Amino acid sequence: MLRFGDSFIFRSGSVFNSEYYTNGFADLAPNGRGGDTAANGAAFYNLGADYNQLTIGMGWTANYGQSPFTFANSAGGAAFSCSINLDTDGRWNFTANNTSVGVPSASSVRSVRQGLWYFVELNVITTPIHLPALPPIALPPVGRADQWYVQCDFIFRVNGVEWLSGRVNSGGEQSATGAGADGQNWWPPSLTQTGHLSMSEFRAVAAGAGLMNDLYVTDGEFLGDCTYTNLYPASDVSVSMTPSTGSSNFACVNTHPADNTKYVTASSPLSDTYSFDPLPAFNGDVLGTVLAMRVLKTDGGSAQIKEHYTSGMTTVDSVNKWRPGGGYTWRYKIDVLDKSPFTGLRWTQTEINALEAGPDRLS
């Protein structure tokens, strides 16, 4: 199931680079794959849940010595992370870390060339492994502390071809370190909680002269070399919010990169529905949608928002609802679907072209 996606196209990466990344930056740069805009920098994102399996993919210009993908979990004092790394010869290896770094995988046989575009994909399955404490024995008087490591089964693909796979164990971390002795360290699994020896965050990096675009994260499925097409609001279908200028609501919310002086306002529970640009014809499947809206709350008081999808007479709410913060911080709120909420099947191009959607203020 699709968990996250970013085309790096609709935002101004240099101005709005942190509007949904937890930390990081992504400056826009031209000359992406297929003429798209690409991003340069590092995008850190908290997925908001712990996963034992994730797959991440994106278009990436090979940049020797960098690690394009890192999965991590820093919740509850966890120190687990794992990454795919490109060495200075253009070959790949995989490493895992739980306070200490385990033995890295062997390097890939194949290599990439510096500066060329590749579509790279990494799948990781994590399994926490417990090494119980052992008491010291008489000779030599050496025991072993209670500790955990994480077993990572990984598959790494370049342009749809598997280049590297295998199993790598992270280094171990003693569970009695830190505050663990009193039961307040939450990273290892216990009888009362699941722990955090898993993946809840990712980092996608294209630093230096590197570029990246077409980023996706699923909970296991490889999507293959895929690309995003951005569709913007193209006409009003049913609108009740107040446009900041003129009388066309859609024209106030289809600027890209966003124009802070153009927006629609809902001072009470109201809804807008727009139709969108047509999807350019292509051969292939629609693997998912990312419905993004950029919101700002300008007053105190409770406010909850959602998005909706409309097809014909049927309207479906977004999976997520949000309570935006106040002040001058615009934020992107995204709702990710890999299948049509109307049919439960893959989106079709016809369905996308007929799709209507928009924002709702609930309270």
Next chain:
Amino acid sequence: MAFVILDGFAFRNVQTDHWFYDSDSSIQQVTPFFPWSNAVQGIVFWDFGAPEEFEDVCVGLRWQNALNGQSPITLKNNLSGFTCFIGCDGMGRFNFNATLNGSPNYTDTSTLWVAANEINYLELSVQTSKVHIPYDPGPPEVPEAYKMLVEYELRVNDEVFLEGGIETPQRVLFGSGLDTNPWISHLNIGAVEINALGEAAMSDFYINTPGTFKGDSSIRTLYPAADVGTDFTPSVGTVHYALVNDHPDNTTTNNSATATGQIDEYSFDTLPSWAGGTQTINGIAGIWHLGTSDPNTGGVFGFYNSPSHFTPNFYPLSDGSFTYFFDGREYVYGSTSVKWTEGAINTITLGLKRFL
């Protein structure tokens, strides 16, 4: 229910005006989150001042995180060593920490998170109770000790991020009894610290007790706009209100009461309308900036609308320095349930009477 404090950081010059918060505070103004308010960076530490200690409070704070591991809200009692706080980690998740002695115990981090540099309204509700561990001669011998049970709930933009209960580590009793162990009677909340360091910023700060979530709240600051009572002597000219409505405050312009019984009273700016139509007014706070040039004499009390609606007595410092005095009211005077209305606020007057 009462507000312990309300502060929109709008009326003071936070860089130069020494304020009614205690020392260890260090803040500066930054770009306000809203046109009508100010936002500040730094640390605000405020000791409620014994005997003002509480076991049930709620703190609200609009906070822009910088994702550098800060603790936006800390509640503590320096007399006992009790400290509890919410931490925000590098991925925007929160946890709750509590200690009475040594390293804090802490909860797991929240699943929900906030994005970098986002401005959110945080509310932390805390109820404390002390737990006594009696002496047991053993074996093994168990020393007499105390720990605290802390019930907490953190809401972000009215949404629950964390809730539950946590115990602090124990603090062992040494000596024999309360007289020699005064910290036992301070196992509660006696101070608050709010933090917005680095690129973080904060505004719209409230504390109430018993703790009640007021929701995402904005604080509007209204200044004296006309004279109602004019017994005091103005430092310059004949218009009283104009000498006490400067912001940031200028203590060289003031009104003086030279004799007991004198009253000054002012009406105020009109409450600005705000988006979203009629909203709930959660309370008001009258603030007086007072000093005395007459050592060891001079006592005043504030009042609302007429001299019969008194505040507690205020005793300005006798060293000539000015201090802010504060009186929070959730409900209209004399009521425990009737909220303020826009009409009531727009006709309110506040004044001051010297009684000593």
